[in-house]
Structure formats: C-alpha cells, structure tokens
Amino acid sequence: MNKKLLHKTTRNFLVLAAVILLISAPIFYFVSHFLYIYEADEVLVFHKEDFVAKASEQGFSTADIALWNQYNRSVEIIPDTGLKKDSLFSKDYFDATSQEYEPFRELWAPIVIDGQKYTYTEKNNLVVMEGMVIAVAVMFLMVIAFLMTGIIWFSKRSASRLWAPFYDTLKQIQDFELDKSHHPQFADTDIEEFTRLNKSLERLIEKNVAIFKSQREFVENAAHELQTPLALFQTKLDSLSQLQMTREQSELLASLEQDVSRLNRLNKNLLLLSKIDNETYFELEPIVVNEYLGKNLEFFTEQAASKGIRVAFDNTRPVTVKANPILFDVLVNNLFINAIRHNIENGAIHITLDDGALSFANTGIGTALDAERMFNRFAKINPSGKGNGLGLAIVRKIVEVNHWTIGYHFSGDRHIFTVRF
C-alpha cells in the first residue's frame, strides 16, 4: 500500500525516536549507576584515607577501636582478615527498619594501628542513590519525550508547509492532458529543488506540447498538401477518360478512378480528424437530431436498397442536442454508412432515437466484434472491406469532443451502436 510522503517521514522519525529511547534508557541507567558507584567508591576510599591520616595525627590507638566501633554505624575496624590491598564490592543487607534488603557498597582495606594490622570496613547505603538515579532517568526520559513530540509536531507542520509547492505541482501534473489546451501553471516557490522540478516539468510539457502540436499540424498540412497532387491526378484522369480506349485501357482507368476516390476519401478523413483535434469546429448550435437523420435518409435508404437492406427509423418526438452542425452531420452519416457497409444482403437497419440516445442496429456477421479495437484509427475489423478504417474513429472523436459516449454491443443478430448524449 502506498503511504503519503508526510506520513512516511513522520513515521520514520517516530520509529527512530522510539528506538533511540528504548536503547538509551537502559544505557543511561547503567551509565549513571556506574558513575554513582564510581563516586561512592571514591568517597569510601577518601574516607579511609582521611581516617588513616586523622588516626595517625590524633594518635588513634587500639584501645579506641572498641569505642569507635560502638558509635560508628558505617565504619568498623575489625581484626586483620589477611587482606593485602583495598577491596570494593556491592552487597545487600537486611534493613530492620524498612524490613527489606538494601544495596550497599563496601570497602575493606588493610590498615595499621599502633603497628598492628587491622581491616578497615566501611559500607555506604546506595538506596538514596538508587532512587535518585531512577528520578533522574525518569526526568531525562520525560524531557526527551517532550522534545520528541515537540520536534515531530513542529516538523510535521513545517514539512506540510515545505511540501506544499510539491503537492501543488503534483496535482497540476495529474490534471494535465496533452491534447487539451489547458497547461499547468506552477506557483513560484523559494525552494531551489522545487523551482528546478517545476522548471524541468515546464520545459518537458512545453516540448511535448510543441511536438504534439507540430505533429497535429503536420497531419493537417500533409493532408492539405496532398490535395493539389490529388486534384492534378483527378483532372488528368478526367482528361484521359475522353480518349479513345480499348476495353483493357478502360478497365484500368476505371480502377484508377476508384483508387483516386479512395485516396480522396482517406485524405478528407485525415483532414477532418486533425481539424477536430485542432478544435476547428467549436461553434455549437442546438441541433434537432431528427432533422439530421431525415436529411440524408433518402440517400442512405437508396444506398441500402441496392443491397436489399431495409431501413427503419422510428421518427418520434424531436430530440435536441447541442453540437457543431458539420460534425453532427458527419457523425450521423458515418454511423449510417457503417450500418450499410457491414450489413448483409437483404439485411436490416433499425434506427432508434430517444431523449438521451441515438442508436443504429444493423444485421451483419453473426458474431460480436471487438468493441475495444473497432474505434481505433485504421483498425479494420474486416481487412478486405472497402472502408478506410477511419469512419468509427471519427465517430468516437466527435462523440469525445461533445462529451458524449459511444457504445457497441451485439444482441440477437444485431450489431448496435449507441451514442448517448
């Protein structure tokens, strides 16, 4: 699953913070514990040295030992235990007052009093210290936690402000369509990387739009330029037809006539497509669909009749749509000719019109056609057919520029094309 950039940075940050906290808490505890013990040891050693210095200075004698031990809780002079050097260790003692074991740090050191060997012991209660370590640790953790939440909150806020131009750019790119005239306008930003991103995108879009435009213009220009040689070809064929000819020559000439007709139609269709692409036909008018169907009904009925096809049109109440009249004419004609061209001998065409839809249902081959492909340019379902594979592409284009839809389905033995307004 994809996550948002901002969530992801914050989440990573949080994970890192949690990990650092979890690792640092015990480390902090052990370090402070170690430091305290170190300090406690130093104090013990210092006390011992102080005792030794004071003892020799004030003439502390073996007789004083019993009295010292009686009044001193932490320091005790005990007979020599054979210790050679100072020994520091931790030990728990049961405390009668608090009824529990408490941790102590203890120093055993060999000392000499009146030339006699003794062992100096001193214990230092660590309970106070333990509490303090915990208190400090808790405080430390709290400060860190506060700091973390503060940083996260702050970074989240500033990040969303920081990334705002990026999201703006993203949205504009998302809405961008190469064949539409609206191009993204990126807002100015004071962040170098975003400026660079926007600049690069602008350049990229500009270049693509230019290429796209020149490609479209190329098709239109090429189709235009082709018209002059086609005109030459046509007029020369017309002149040639006037000459005395053998049967064979006539046949060749007749087929040439057909070829130039096909070329002509192809060129006209290409020109039409590129004109629609270049938004030449933008004037819209209210159009009564029935009239446009009726206008050429006679012509098409005649064409259909030559194949024995019956045309049925339920001329119901008038349906009005808003469209360009030239394009609407082309739309109706192409659908009509399509229904005739791909029909069978003695077939039928049924045209229905209601408020939201116009449909042409025609008999034809007995199986459904590839609805995905048939609206593509030069996608000829029947490669030997006479069509140039642009008729339905033009239909789709016209439907698209009017924001309508075209659908195809095969039902019963009918191929049904429906334009929904």
Added chain:
Amino acid sequence: MKILIIEDETAIASSIKAYFKPNGVQCETATTTSEALSKIGLYDYDCILLDLMLPDGDGFDILKELKRTNKTEGVIIISAKENLETRLEGFNLGADDYLTKPFHLAELLVRIQALVRRKNFQGSNTVSFNEITVDVLAKTVSVKGARLDITKKEIDLLLFLIGNQNKVLSKAAIAEHLSGDMADMLDNHDFIYAHIKNLKKKLAQAGSGDYIQTVYGLGYKWQNE
C-alpha cells in the same frame, strides 16, 4: 463563352483548358495575381476561376479588386482550403461558388454553365438539346413541348449530362454531382445506374432520341445520335 483561370498550378489550368475547349468554353490563364488583374482590366470574361493561394498574393485580393471596379464577372473559387471561414469570406467578397480541390472537370464545367446562365438570366433560364428543353428554375423537362414526369434528381442528372455533352463521365463524377460529399463515403457508385436507367426510359417514352451511351467500365456519355 470565355473564362479566365487564375491558378498557379499550370497543369491543372491546362487540363481545364483542354477539357472545356470542345464544349465551347475558351479559357485564358493567369498564374499570378498581377497577371490576373491586368487581364481582368483588359478583357471581359463570362466567368473567373480563382485559386486562393497564389505565389504573389491572396486570391481574395482579386475579389476585392473586382468589387472595387464594379466588375460583374461570376467567380468560382477553386481551392484546396476546405473550411467554413474561407468559404464564407469568399462569398462575402462576392464569389458565386466554391469548389474544393480535388474536383471533377465535369462538375466544374456544369457549375460554370449554371453560373453563366444565372448571370445572363433574362426572364427564362433554360437548357436545350435538340427536342429536349429543361427549365432550370421551374424544374421541368419537356420533350417536343410535352412535359415529362421526372424527379429533381433526374433533372439534375440530365443537366449534368447535357452540360458535359460528348464527354465520358465517370460514375464517380456523376455520383458526386448527385450526392455531393456523401458520394465519398460510398464503396461503389453503382446506384447511379438506376437513375440513368430511369432517365433513359422516361426520355425514350417521350419520344426523345437515345443520347445516353454507356462507356464500358467507365461511365456514361451524352452524345448526339
């Protein structure tokens, strides 16, 4: 009839010239606006064929000049440009007709004839061939004075054939004349056979000569017996 062809493609101009000559149309040619304007200044023409894209200027300039000097020549624009704006501008500047390239010479010829008939209109607008008379305005045909029961399309076809007499007319040219741009879409032009057949029958029934010849493979030809 004398016409001026203003067209920088000399091959097209000479094809038109050669095609029209046997049908009684004299053609002069001009390949630039300046040449055209000087010819228009010197001679009177029944009709001017005007290409819009000329090497030294725009065909519209010639239309403006004709308007300025109150010349009444009929003008047919023949252009590769096919859009509404150009068409409308042409008509606004005084052009009478607009034909998009490529076109059939036969189509151009009948358009010129129709235009000249309209221009020289003096109470009646008729086309005659031997015993056949077509009243273009009333849309009637009579043979030896007797009216024929004939459809609009058949009159159209008859005028096209008579106008192009002695010419072999391809089925495509006839189809295009009868159906306009719609003819482009057709896979074959066999439908005109029915129209020809009906026209032939009606003319024969009225006692007219059989002037329509079938040219094998290519089309039809209107010819005096």
